[in-house]
Amino acid sequence: MNTEIAIDARNVGKIYGKGSGAVSALGDVSLSIEKGEFFTLLGPSGCGKTTLLRCIAGFETPTSGVISLSGQDITYTPPNERPINTVFQSYALFPHLTVAQNVGFGLKMQGKPAAEVASAVERVLALVKLEDFATRLPQQLSGGQQQRVALARALAPEPQVLLLDEPLSALDLKLRKEMQSELKRLQSETGITFIFVTHDQEEALTMSNRIAVMSAGALLQVGSPHEIYDRPVNRFVADFIGETNFLSGTVDQGLVRIGTGDALAVSLKDETGAVTLAIRPEHVSLRPNGAGIGARIVETTYLGTDTHYTLALIDDSELVARVQSNSADRYTVGDTVVVEIDTQAVQVLKS
Incomplete structure (x- = not known):
């Protein structure tokens, strides 16, 4: 069965400025995003993820490379001629228009009949569970409700692709968690391709079908959340x-x-010489005594279900263990323990 590709970026580069002052924001990035996929561009500030999103939207023109939508070259197509909508970090709602008027604004500008606009507004407001707020003004809504209005406005024209540029960053933690679930639900129900930009690793892991990790304008790894978390390709990831x-x-x-x-009997491929072992805290367990790697507790952090123990090994290297708080063995600062590492879960990286 052939997978349909929504967005295909081939060797996309973006350079700002000229000569000695030129800055490379993207360097030869290639990736394919499937139709109906929740795809996340993840990386720190300045890594190029928003620049790539803006190139897909048409707000920026790549210096090199090609961007295609469903097989059609859109590299130089104006933003308003692309069946792509964007939800920004700032909701950009019109303060003098009601929720319904905000949601229907784009369709009205497209010259759609009033009945079609009204029907679309009713449909997407129900989708984001705001049908009872149609006559309210934006200032009468909470931050989460305003975010839903912005989503409804972007979904109303039924775009092929929806771009989301860090849309949850302005929300508090509890509301951000709720909106993560809402975005997953909306993407699943509409079947629209979502391309989500964030620097928040938990958001990416929670919502995405696949994640692209970026750094310094380069694409480092693309894979499912499990692949990215369990099998990182390098130390940065x-x-x-x-x-x-x-x-x-x-x-x-x-x-x-x-x-x-x-x-340690870890899984090796063709590695030789110096290597770095990447070990998740949940793959480190502790015993009060016995044979094994000796360590001393230097810090404990209680996190409810888990307790994090910071350990000092005999060579002064540090290790963090994540242990369930209901464990029979509990330790305090200064205790000596024996460390056990799940060697099957260790990733070996070239130093």
């Missing part, structure tokens, strides 16, 4: 996605010997 321990080691007769002198 491992460090940026969730919490990660890094231990330096050396490959020695099929094992990796770390700074404490202990040898």
Whole structure:
């Protein structure tokens, strides 16, 4: 079965300025986004994710490369001629128009008949669960409700692709969590391709079918949340996605010997010499005594269901263990423990 591609970017680059003052925001980025997919561009500020989104929207023109929508080259197509809508971080609602008028504004500008506009407004307001707020003004709504109005306005013309540029960053934590669920529901119910930009790793892991991790204008890894989290391709991805321990080691007769002198039977491919081990805190467990890697508790952080223990190994390297708070063994600062590492879950990265 062939997968239909919504957005295909080939060797897309974007340079701002000329000569010695030129700045490369994107460097030869290529990726394909499937129809009906919730796809996230993830990375720190300045990594190029918003520049790529703006190139897809048509607000920026790539310096090089080609962007296609459903097989059609749209690299130089004006934004208003693309069946693509964008939801921005600032909701940009018209304060003097009601919710219904805001939602129907784009359709009205397209010259759609009044009956068609009214029908579309009614449909999308029901979709975002705001049908009882149609006559209110934006200032009479909460931040979350305003965000839903902005979503409804973008969904009303039934675009092929919906771009979302960090739309949840202005919301408080509880509301942000609620809107994450809402966005997943809306994408599932509409079947529209969502391309979501964020620097929040939890948002990306929670909502996405696939994630593209970016840094310094480059695409580092594309994969499912599980692939990105469990099998990062390099240290940057491992460090940026969730919490990660890094231990330096050396490959020695099929094992990796770390700074404490202990040898770990981790999965090796063709690695030789110096390597870095990426170890998630949940793959580190503790025992009060016995044979194994010795460590001392230097900090404890209670997080409700979990407790994080910061450990100092004998070579002064640090390791964080995430242990369920209902565990029979509990430790305090200064306790000595034995560390066990789930070597099957360790990722070996070239140093």
